[in-house]
Amino acid sequence: MIMSNIINENLIKMELHGDSKEAIIRELAQSIDSEGRLNNFDDYVQEVIDREGLSTTGIGFGVAIPHGKTEAVKTPTVAFGRSKNGLEWESLDGQPVHMIFLLAVPKEAESNTHLKILAALSRKLMNEDFRELLVSAEKKENLMNILEDIFKKALQ
Amino acid sequence: MKIVAVTACPSGVAHTYMAAEALEKAAKELGIEIKVETQGSIGLENELTKQDVESADAVIITKDMGIKKVERFKGKPVVKVGVGDAIKKAVPILKKVQAHIESK
Numbered sequence: 001m002i003m004s005n006i007i008n009e010n011l012i013k014m015e016l017h018g019d020s021k022e023a024i025i026r027e028l029a030q031s032i033d034s035e036g037r038l039n040n041f042d043d044y045v046q047e048v049i050d051r052e053g054l055s056t057t058g059i060g061f062g063v064a065i066p067h068g069k070t071e072a073v074k075t076p077t078v079a080f081g082r083s084k085n086g087l088e089w090e091s092l093d094g095q096p097v098h099m100i101f102l103l104a105v106p107k108e109a110e111s112n113t114h115l116k117i118l119a120a121l122s123r124k125l126m127n128e129d130f131r132e133l134l135v136s137a138e139k140k141e142n143l144m145n146i147l148e149d150i151f152k153k154a155l156q
Numbered sequence: 157m158k159i160v161a162v163t164a165c166p167s168g169v170a171h172t173y174m175a176a177e178a179l180e181k182a183a184k185e186l187g188i189e190i191k192v193e194t195q196g197s198i199g200l201e202n203e204l205t206k207q208d209v210e211s212a213d214a215v216i217i218t219k220d221m222g223i224k225k226v227e228r229f230k231g232k233p234v235v236k237v238g239v240g241d242a243i244k245k246a247v248p249i250l251k252k253v254q255a256h257i258e259s260k
Contacts, residue, residue: 011218033255055167058182059171059174060174060243065169065170092171092240093240093244108259112197112198115169115196115197115198116198118169118173118175119169119172119173119194119196119198120172121170122169122170122171122172122173122174122177123173123174123176123177125174126174126178126181126243127177144230
């Protein structure tokens with residue numbers, strides 16, 4: 001897997017328009033699909049929504065990390081988007097979600113690739129400066145650099 | 157003062173690591189030496205050695221999930237905290253543990 005490819009500028013949405021969990025997941029999944037990284041859009045979205053039903057991925061601090069590992073995914077991918085208005089995500093701290101990381105992982109991927117990414121992201125999110133950067137960065141380029149760096153380190 | 161800790165959460169995907177990070181950050185802030193083992197879905201990472209446990213003044217474990225190899229801590233003062241509290245209140249938790257140890 002080429003690590004630097006896990007995210008690219010087309011997979012970053014500076015402002016998402018969806019007003020529900022499902023709409024946001026679809027919106028971000030659409031960007032993954034447009035990059036030719038899915039085998040089946042509907043199956044992937046369904047998998048993510050089903051997983052969400054097991055336990056919320058609203059981890060607090062305004063962040064959600066929905067994810068799906070399925071045959072419907074071709075290439076390991078992270079898409080990132082922001083929502084100014086905030087979304088209800090049944091977060092553990094009860095706060096609305098403003099930053100969403102959607103992970104897409106192929107079924108046959110090395111089993112813990114996505115777990116390593118999620119672990120590294122979770123740790124990083126405890127850093128207030130990092131959260132502030134994610135919310136306030138005005139250029140995609142800046143976000144790209146920050147995120148790429150974390151994912152590279154996570155998979156080393 | 158040295159503290160060892162083990163974090164775990166039901167899905168083992170995010171909060172285990174957020175709690176570990178929070179405890180490490182808080183310890184640094186308070187000048188306490190800490191080593192935090194994570195028991196997440198990746199498995200055990202940064203595993204505590206026998207020596208780590210022996211040299212520790214106290215053990216902090218999260219209580220949302222059964223912690224593996226808990227018998228390592230027999231005879232040590234063990235503090236159980238919710239993983240959510242470890243994330244949000246790491247500094248007060250460590251301060252309390254510190255005060256308790258120093259009072260002995």
